[in-house]
Amino acid sequence: MTTLRTKPDIHDAVPSAASYKPRRIKESAVDRVFLIAVYILLTVALIVVIVPLLYILASSFSSPEAVSSGRVYLWPVEFSIAGYQALLGNQQIITGYVNSLIYAFGGTLISTTLTIMIAYPLSRKEFMGRNVIMTLVLFTMLFQGGLIPLYIVVQDLGMLNTRWAMVLPQAIAVWQVIIARTYFRTAIPDELAEAAQLDGCSDLRFLWSVVLPLAKPMIAVIALMYGIFQWNAYFDALIYLKSPDLYPLQLVLRNILILNTQAGGATDVGAQMEREQMADLLKYSLIVVASIPVLLIYPFVARYFTKGVMVGAIKG
Numbered sequence: 540m541t542t543l544r545t546k547p548d549i550h551d552a553v554p555s556a557a558s559y560k561p562r563r564i565k566e567s568a569v570d571r572v573f574l575i576a577v578y579i580l581l582t583v584a585l586i587v588v589i590v591p592l593l594y595i596l597a598s599s600f601s602s603p604e605a606v607s608s609g610r611v612y613l614w615p616v617e618f619s620i621a622g623y624q625a626l627l628g629n630q631q632i633i634t635g636y637v638n639s640l641i642y643a644f645g646g647t648l649i650s651t652t653l654t655i656m657i658a659y660p661l662s663r664k665e666f667m668g669r670n671v672i673m674t675l676v677l678f679t680m681l682f683q684g685g686l687i688p689l690y691i692v693v694q695d696l697g698m699l700n701t702r703w704a705m706v707l708p709q710a711i712a713v714w715q716v717i718i719a720r721t722y723f724r725t726a727i728p729d730e731l732a733e734a735a736q737l738d739g740c741s742d743l744r745f746l747w748s749v750v751l752p753l754a755k756p757m758i759a760v761i762a763l764m765y766g767i768f769q770w771n772a773y774f775d776a777l778i779y780l781k782s783p784d785l786y787p788l789q790l791v792l793r794n795i796l797i798l799n800t801q802a803g804g805a806t807d808v809g810a811q812m813e814r815e816q817m818a819d820l821l822k823y824s825l826i827v828v829a830s831i832p833v834l835l836i837y838p839f840v841a842r843y844f845t846k847g848v849m850v851g852a853i854k855g
Contacts, residue, residue: 598823599623603816606823622824625817626795632828634784635791638702639770640832642787646706646769651762653711655754658719659746664729673720680713686778693779704779705772705787712768715761722757723750759840767833792825 566574593613598606602617610616626632657676661669683689689708698704727750735745751758773789780786786794796818 595823595826598820599827601820603813603820607816607819621817622820623828625821626792626824626828629795631783631786631791631795632788635786635788638785639788641702642705642772643766643769643832645702646710646772647762647766649706650710650712650715650765650769651758654715654719654761654765655751655758657711658716659723659750661716662720662723662727663732676713676716690778699779700781700785702785705775706769708779709768709772709775712765715764718761719754719757722754726757727753763837763840766836770833771829788829792829796821796825 590613594611597613597615598611599622600615600618600620601611602619603621605611605616660666661673661676663669693699693704693708698707731749732745735749740748771789772787773793776785776787776790780790783791
């Protein structure tokens with residue numbers, strides 16, 4: 540009697556997904572010590588950063604007496620929103636917020652556009668004289684004319700006491716130009732530009748349809764840098780602007796803080812003490828109010844920011 544030999548099933552030799560157990564590489568003692576040291580350093584850095592933030596937030600929601608007496612640590616004492624009421628009750632705060640938003644968004648758009656316009660041609664090998672122009676750009680980063688010549692230029696251009704004085708004089712930052720130029724040189728291959736030229740694509744069409752979509756991480760990085768710079772702009776407004784209707788938020792908050800710290804009458808001791816206590820509270824409320832827009836915008840660009848930082852880290 541002959542026995543039939545059945546063909547072995549290939550599934551019998553392959554382990555199922557349920558029975559598969561991934562193997563972990565065993566870490567050496569040196570690696571474990573290194574990871575423990577890294578975790579300790581990161582924990583210390585987290586504490587150093589988050590403790591002042593919690594203190595500022597707790598102080599902004601405490602009473603003026605608790606803040607002035609130093610009884611606030613990491614939790615509000617005698618919960619109060621007097622600082623925020625004093626700020627938001629001032630019409631100048633709303634005007635300053637609107638002006639800062641205009642300067643931040645408008646200035647960021649102008650600065651990012653001009654940065655791309657100068658960085659992309661400097662990244663192309665066929666652009667004649669790119670090294671000379673880049674040298675001149677770097678020269679402005681190391682040597683500047685100074686504040687007085689810059690003020691004279693702004694004055695001669697008729698931009699004093701106008702919104703243009705907040706967005707045009709500092710429109711292009713050399714460091715952002717270097718970042719954009721390096722990205723275009725490393726992340727956009729020359730073969731891609733040659734293929735587009737063979738298909739009849741012009742330089743502007745190639746920049747708009749191919750380069751910019753691929754450069755979203757870099758654009759997010761430089762836009763975030765410009766946006767934070769414009770939002771925190773203070774010194775330019777102090778020099779170029781005279782009308783309170785054009786003041787950004789930072790300058791308005793400075794004026795409010797100065798008004799609350801001015802000395803009162805010699806006989807009005809109680810009012811002077813209350814004014815000083817309110818000034819101490821306003822310091823922390825101002826920080827929170829001025830930080831809210833940046834905290835709201837950053838989560839939306841964080842993923843692009845991470846990609847932009849990691850560009851060029853891995854090749855292959």
